[in-house]
Amino acid sequence: MVVYFLCSPSADPKFTKDFKKIFDVLSSLDYKVISGHFSLSKSAQADSVGKKGKDPYDKLLGRIRQADLVIAEVSGSGMSLGYELGLASDMNIPILVLYQEGTVDLGLLAEIDNPRFVVCSYSPSNIRDIVTLELESLVQERDIRFNFFISSQLADYLDWLSQKERTPRAVFLRKMLEKKMQFDEDYQKILKRSESL
Template sequence: MKVLFLASIHGKEGREADYNLIVETLLKSTKEVYSDHVMKYTQSDLDAWTNEKKVVFHKQLLENIKRSDIVVAEVSSQSVSVGYLVSVAIDFGKPTILMYRGNKEPNLLTTLVATDKLQVLRYTKSEDIQKDLPEYIKYAVDKMDVRFNFFISPQIGAYLDWVSKNKRIPRAVYLRRLIEKEMNENRDYAQE
């Protein structure tokens, strides 16, 4: 199982101990954790990058979301970038865990649509991370999508490519939405 860890690089300065503990806890219960984009860089590093390097960095983050089974985001520090990436993860159907320290809910929580794949973990001390995060991961594992492969004609493939390009959504997300719509409208299925 692969987990992507998201957090504010700017906010890392005051929360690095929490970030490290979250990554350590994730490594104990998962196969692989993508965290270098947060843990290896500082805000000064990002500020010094060329626009081209920033684009490559952003594309790599999007690729990591696609490759991940679960996304864990520490959202105590406000970050538009982290909020955007969380929204992308949710749109991709990834089970997502949002974590924050303290009693004040981050603004991001008021902007997201509730789903059974979205969990919020509030913690007040470091021990809460070690105690609660593994349980949240177990729940997220139960919500992971099942992979389903099938053959399509070149004509259908071309249409899905067109949809992906013009609507800017992955082909799998488009197909999933079509099936979910059919499930909601199918009265025979709803009665069971």
Template sequence: MKIFFVASIYGREKNKINYEGIVNILKKTGNKVEADHVLKTRKEKLAALDNEGKVDFHKKVIDGVKASDVVVSEISTPSMSVGYLISLALDCNKPTVVLYSGEKEPHILSTIEKSEKLLVLKYRGIDDLKDSLTDLVDDASDQMDVRFNFFISPKIGAYLDWISKQKKLPRAVYLRRLIEEDMKKRKEFKA
């Protein structure tokens, strides 16, 4: 399973042990974990990038979220970018595990739309996470999307292209939302 790790680069110095511990736990379970954008990017280097470099970095991170099976984020350090990436993951229908330490629940959790794909865990230290994080990732993997391909007429294809541009969302997201709306209307359906 491909896991994309998201956390504040600016909070890495303060949370380095936790970030590395989380990534190590995820790797020990046999998952492919992408975390270099957090663990190896220094905030000074990021701040020194020109606009084109910042756009390239941002695109790589977004592509990483989209290419992953599950997103795991550590939100103990507030970050609008991390909040955006969590929202993006949920919009892409990715199971998303959110971790935090500290006494208070981070404000960002009150701003993210609730979803069955969003799994939240408060922890005290890395030792707390060894079993619970593995269990949470297993739960998240149970929620991974199933790929479903089918044939459509050129007319339907043209419509999907048009509606995709109008609504500024991928065709698959549009179709998924149509099906989800229909599922809500059908009271006899039990998942």
């Protein structure tokens, strides 16, 4: 599983130890960690400076699209992290936002009501437990890609409906299935039975 790890490159150096702890926890849990801001090796940072090639925005989008999960440490962060979190959220990627207790005013982050967007405080002593626990719950929130063939008539209808409702076809289908699942009494009985075990 690929985790895109965000932290502010301009954050106070006192947070670097926390960044490293988070990075180490992710590595110990066998996640592939990618980051545009944080590298443990000075040579990796030096190699990336001044390289010609892809547009930085394209690189950023590529990293986010590659990720199964996004983890952001926002203690002392700047605006760029908020922008990246917005992009990841728009792509419906599960996000874990971490901050050291007492270091930030969360503002709008505290108001987000989405099971795929978790905001959590930590202390240096419990960071490993917090990251491990919150990751377990976020992994369960991941979407699974499901492709299937439909007739051209159904495709035309979905296109028309998408324009009429101003919503993507996938969102329409997902909502339709969620509604069906919610009112399917047999399935709800099975869910209740499995929860009681």
